[in-house]
Amino acid sequence: MERAIISFPSLGIEIDPPTGFSLFGLDLRFYGLIIAVGFALAVLYCARRAKEFGLAEDNVYDVIIWALPIGVIGARAYYIIFNYSEFAGHPERFIQIWNGGLAIYGGIIAGVLTAVTVCKVKRIRIPAFLDLGCFGLFIGQLCGRWGNFFNREAFGSETGSFLRMGLTTSAGTVYVHPTFLYESVWNLVGFLALHVWTKKGKRDFDGQVFLLYVLWYGLGRAWIEGLRTDSLYLWGTGLRVSQVLAILSAIAAAVLLGVLTHRARMQKNPGTDPATNIE
Numbered sequence: 001m002e003r004a005i006i007s008f009p010s011l012g013i014e015i016d017p018p019t020g021f022s023l024f025g026l027d028l029r030f031y032g033l034i035i036a037v038g039f040a041l042a043v044l045y046c047a048r049r050a051k052e053f054g055l056a057e058d059n060v061y062d063v064i065i066w067a068l069p070i071g072v073i074g075a076r077a078y079y080i081i082f083n084y085s086e087f088a089g090h091p092e093r094f095i096q097i098w099n100g101g102l103a104i105y106g107g108i109i110a111g112v113l114t115a116v117t118v119c120k121v122k123r124i125r126i127p128a129f130l131d132l133g134c135f136g137l138f139i140g141q142l143c144g145r146w147g148n149f150f151n152r153e154a155f156g157s158e159t160g161s162f163l164r165m166g167l168t169t170s171a172g173t174v175y176v177h178p179t180f181l182y183e184s185v186w187n188l189v190g191f192l193a194l195h196v197w198t199k200k201g202k203r204d205f206d207g208q209v210f211l212l213y214v215l216w217y218g219l220g221r222a223w224i225e226g227l228r229t230d231s232l233y234l235w236g237t238g239l240r241v242s243q244v245l246a247i248l249s250a251i252a253a254a255v256l257l258g259v260l261t262h263r264a265r266m267q268k269n270p271g272t273d274p275a276t277n278i279e
Contacts, residue, residue, distance in 0.1 A: 004152050007166035008178075017150050031147035032097075038143030039068065042136035052198070053132045059124050060132070067114040074110020078103040082232035082241050103232065104141060105242050111137075127207030131198075134213035138191035141217075145184040154180045156227035177227045186220035204264040211253045211260075218250030
């Protein structure tokens, strides 16, 4: 397949990024390297802040040693399940993740379920760990989307917007939404906002930061997924799997946030509830 030259005409940028390189006879792809760097940064960040969430640094390593491989398997399985026609008759492609094909929602679901299970076995406070772990998810996602950039994938429909991205081949140039960039920036903003917020000690209860992550990511993904041309669809429907999941998870998170935040604040300041008639 011909490799497209990438451009951002409004910014005066044109680049033909390589998909990988060779080192000591070993072929390395930027897609995998960027994901690995994002993972390393996520672990370092979470380990550094563990004590602030009432956890030990070792708790991070105890969970991640299980959550990482199972999360990758979940991300691949999610992609294969909803895009099976691409793999039918070619089982060798199941493991070829270096060519792309990881669905982040599958990774999140598998990773979170694994983290919860390990926390339960190790008697680690689950809501507190989820609060800390969501920062790792933010970092991994905002970095990992740049792997899509090098692979020339995860872009959107044609557009003439200011941030349009040009893909140029011998057949010509098309200008599309750089949805990988939208999602990376969206996650960066969410990460910075929650980093500052938690540094100021604003948490009302364990689990609140995780719910804010689910809400923020769900809102962004619901919008961005609608712009993409490579979405996975529910079988026999025109519904985008990740968009439906994003909307439902955002709604659930918003409801839980409202209920649990109100409950936590009433427990701290019971006299403010009009129903008690106490000042």
